[in-house]
Amino acid sequence: MYCYNRPSVALQDYPTVRTAADLAEAIERSIRQGSFAAGEPLPPIRQLAEQVGLSAGTVASAYRVLNTRGLTASDRRRGTWVRELRKEDLAPVRQAIPVPAGVVDCSSGNPDPRLLPDPVPAVAGLAYEPAMYGSPVAHPGFIAESRRRLKRDGVPAEHATVTFGALDGIARMLASNLAPGDRVALEDPGWAALIDLVERLGYTAVPTAVDPEGPTTDGVWQSLAAGAKAIVVTARAQNPTGAAISKRRAGELREVFSRYPGRLVIEDDHACGLAEVALHPVVGPTGRYGFLRSLAKGYGPDLRLAVAAGDATTVARLESSVIAGAGWVSHLVQQLALALWQDPAVSSQLAAASSLYRQRRAALCAELAARGIDVAAPTGLNVWIPVGDEATAVSALLARGWLVAPGGRFRMVSGPAIRVTTAALDTDRAAECATAIAEASAAAASKGRHSGSGG
Numbered sequence: 426m427y428c429y430n431r432p433s434v435a436l437q438d439y440p441t442v443r444t445a446a447d448l449a450e451a452i453e454r455s456i457r458q459g460s461f462a463a464g465e466p467l468p469p470i471r472q473l474a475e476q477v478g479l480s481a482g483t484v485a486s487a488y489r490v491l492n493t494r495g496l497t498a499s500d501r502r503r504g505t506w507v508r509e510l511r512k513e514d515l516a517p518v519r520q521a522i523p524v525p526a527g528v529v530d531c532s533s534g535n536p537d538p539r540l541l542p543d544p545v546p547a548v549a550g551l552a553y554e555p556a557m558y559g560s561p562v563a564h565p566g567f568i569a570e571s572r573r574r575l576k577r578d579g580v581p582a583e584h585a586t587v588t589f590g591a592l593d594g595i596a597r598m599l600a601s602n603l604a605p606g607d608r609v610a611l612e613d614p615g616w617a618a619l620i621d622l623v624e625r626l627g628y629t630a631v632p633t634a635v636d637p638e639g640p641t642t643d644g645v646w647q648s649l650a651a652g653a654k655a656i657v658v659t660a661r662a663q664n665p666t667g668a669a670i671s672k673r674r675a676g677e678l679r680e681v682f683s684r685y686p687g688r689l690v691i692e693d694d695h696a697c698g699l700a701e702v703a704l705h706p707v708v709g710p711t712g713r714y715g716f717l718r719s720l721a722k723g724y725g726p727d728l729r730l731a732v733a734a735g736d737a738t739t740v741a742r743l744e745s746s747v748i749a750g751a752g753w754v755s756h757l758v759q760q761l762a763l764a765l766w767q768d769p770a771v772s773s774q775l776a777a778a779s780s781l782y783r784q785r786r787a788a789l790c791a792e793l794a795a796r797g798i799d800v801a802a803p804t805g806l807n808v809w810i811p812v813g814d815e816a817t818a819v820s821a822l823l824a825r826g827w828l829v830a831p832g833g834r835f836r837m838v839s840g841p842a843i844r845v846t847t848a849a850l851d852t853d854r855a856a857e858c859a860t861a862i863a864e865a866s867a868a869a870a871s872k873g874r875h876s877g878s879g880g
């Protein structure tokens with residue numbers, strides 16, 4: 426059994442610890458200063474209580490606070506231990522990587538700003554009805570049209586509201602349904618900001634395998650059997666792999682979900698307006714679910730708007746969490762989104778954008794295949810390319826004038842890779858980019874073999 430020898434939790438520089446909040450803050454400071462190794466246990470509750478002269482209940486509350494902040498995790502067997510703090514825990518994961526002059530940025534995951542509809546004429550043409558304190562969260566016209574569109578796509582949308590984007594909706598659904606420490610199944614590889622969020626909120630991420638048809642049936646089965654209370658799946662344009670849930674896979678997943686009533690299933694459909702393939706929704710069978718449709722990719726991340734449908738309880742909890750804070754989601758933005766949806770010129774512009782995204786992705790995949798690198802990227806803005814060693818691949822590409830994202834931010838137990846955002850990569854540069862990737866990948870393969878990090 427592990428014997429805890431550390432003389433104190435670096436409390437000597439924080440002598441006035443009287444409450445759980447003080448204690449949590451003192452320990453948090455030690456963790457952030459690097460006084461604990463990843464995985465290192467905190468002292469057993471009773472031992473620390475004695476050491477600092479507080480009750481065991483106060484120490485237990487402090488540990489709960491640390492779990493909620495995503496700094497530690499607990500279970501009955503191991504007690505409480507320090508999580509691995511990635512540099513993103515200190516600097517937000519979503520900050521863009523700085524792009525050196527002369528380098529092509531394929532790292533951001535962003536849509537091509539040149540392909541976003543211009544909101545200004547739409548704003549000028551609005552018969553604007555401003556929201557006032559006490560207004561509903563959702564603008565009635567926007568939510569009615571959203572529900573109509575969701576139903577048309579087979580999503581149960583009797584209850585629906587709006588949130589400040591997909592991630593905001595996911596965070597609120599998790600927080601209002603789970604307890605700190607609960608397990609949340611996430612796609613692996615998957616969306617970096619989501620993995621980060623789940624850890625920060627103090628849940629335990631359970632990696633769930635993905636293939637081009639979506640989260641694998643076995644993977645989902647195993648995650649739910651391992652006790653995941655919630656699962657987040659991506660409908661299409663999965664980030665980073667481009668997977669899209671096929672009709673067959675949706676049927677299998679629905680069958681698995683029907684065996685787990687009460688588990689929260691969240692489906693993220695973030696490429697609204699750019700849908701390259703039909704939607705095959707998986708939400709519903711557990712009775713507890715949320716379906717989020719974000720406008721970020723087609724209409725622009727700055728709209729900060731997602732439609733959230735779900736069962737009555739999930740939607741009610743979501744709405745009360747918005748009401749308790751911001752009160753409502755900007756009705757100006759919702760009316761703008763409605764106007765953009767209803768403008769046939771915008772729809773054709775988005776159809777053209779969607780086809781360009783497909784061409785850009787396909788051009789890179791074809792050039793990679795010609796160089797012996799076979800990758801599937803069925804939909805979306807990115808191509809995910811397995812490599813032997815990520816750091817070597819990223820720096821070799823940078824030396825050749827290409828900035829790509831290292832895969833580490835997007836994965837838990839799956840193998841090393843790089844993510845190349847093709848959204849703004851003009852097709853006439855695909856060959857050049859593929860050559861650089863092939864060379865970098867060769868360098869990374871030998872490094873991976875020597876360091877044993879391949880596979």
Ligand SMILES: Cc1ncc(COP(=O)(O)O)c(C=O)c1O
Nearest residue numbers: 590591592593616664695719721
């Ligand atoms: C998988 C996935 N879902 C959703 C989003 C958009 O989320 P939001 O609406 O919070 O901007 C992104 C953005 O990168 C994403 O990659």
